[in-house]
Amino acid sequence: MANARSTLLTAQSLDSADASHTHLPSVDPEKQPLGVPARCDGTQGNAQVLSDGGFVFSVEKGTGATGCLPCGWQNAALQLAAQDIVGATVRKSTSFIVWYCPAKALKPGQSIRKLRKSPAYQCSSAAEAENIVQRLRSAAAWKGAAQPRRIVAIVNPKSGQGKSAKNFAKVVQPIFDAAGLVVIVHQTQHAGHATELAQQLDLAGCDALVMVGGDGTVFEALQGYFKRPDWQQAVKLPFALLPSGSGNALAANTGCWDLVTAAHAVCKGVEAPLDIVSVLQPSPTPRRFYSFLSLTYGMIASLDIGTESLRWMGGLRFTYGAFFQIMKRQAWDIRAAILPASNAAASTSPPDSSGTADNAHSVEEVSRAQGWRGLGADRVQLFAACNLPFLDLHFKIAPEAGLNTGAMSVIHTPRSTRAQGFHMMYRAELGTHMELGRVQHEKVVAMVLEPVSKDTWLVLDGEVIPSERIFAEVHRGLCRVLVA
């Protein structure tokens, strides 16, 4: 067994480990991998930061101690892939510990990361320990930069079950510290505060904005981004959601399924473009919102807003709300016109979308414009225009949507029997609900919608907006998000 394990650490296996990490942040190729003699539990070895940021503690031949970490602490040898490492910390001035997050598959296409720490490796001097820690941090979390990356965090203590601030301090901050990130934390003091912060914060020199809360906190911050005089620059700053709310859809859609997975993603800083939907309400007073997730009306809006008082249940409140809504069998009147993505070349905007009440056109007028057509329904039970596939951590309502497709998935159903409602819920769990004949769906780049019924809500990214006519348009890749 000892022989089998020691082969893990041959030069050949190190070479192949390097080759498999070529897509990862790399350090200056001019610099040689750093190796220092170190001891772990009395076992002599060599601690080495590989050129791609990976880490190996190889045990000296003849010491009799070999193996790898998953086999137990009695084995000092360790080999870590660069993509798993988040950073390192000095311990007792001359030792260091490597922090890493190996991935674990939950189901196809979904994996989470668990936080692990290496044993303490004793170096011969404090300078050596500090050097190896800085080297690991730079390769793991700063994209090879000489200086730590700077993160601004907006923590909403009221989101979800009210544990955001505690979870951030306990789970996330230690990972950021190990990564050597410079983190400036702002805690929201009242509803709407995230908008003020994102609007007013000095973002110069900042590498990412992270929200610790739910989608409402992201939505608020997004409105702040677009209120800034320098918004064209600000929207290039990537943001991320560290899931601590009820729905946490942005986290789901970026693969940040839990706090450790999200913190790891922030440390790695891998960015992707994100489509943004601008939503204009021309009257009574013209106003504009910016949406990253969804516009819902009818059943989903009612189950979301109608269960606000059940916030203590966490994400379960949505399941409860869905059950209740299916039993009610309610439907709502709607007037809408859409510009299908397939017709987008014909016209990218409605006759006039400049935003003043005088210029706003009715749904009927718009649906006669080139490329536009009516929704095909004037009464719906479920209506959702989705910019992203997941509406929360579990419900993948719009499998065809994506971060940067340039289109929203408009989905609607007529009034259903209870059996049909529960069947759809079941099929949604399997991800096959779009195959049901009664589920109408279309990819659209713009939409005009009039919420005719007043006994439900118009909900944008989980937040209620005035129940007035809206014009929505997709802006491809306008913002950037951090992805796992």
Ligand SMILES: Nc1ncnc2c1ncn2[C@@H]1O[C@H](COP(=O)(O)OP(=O)(O)OP(=O)(O)O)[C@@H](O)[C@H]1O
């Ligand atoms: N200090 C505060 N006091 C009271 N409310 C706050 C405070 N800070 C933020 N809020 C409000 O908390 C609300 C809920 O936050 P958020 O939407 O992030 O959590 P959630 O609703 O649990 O999650 P999700 O939107 O993912 O379902 C937001 O509407 C926000 O305006």
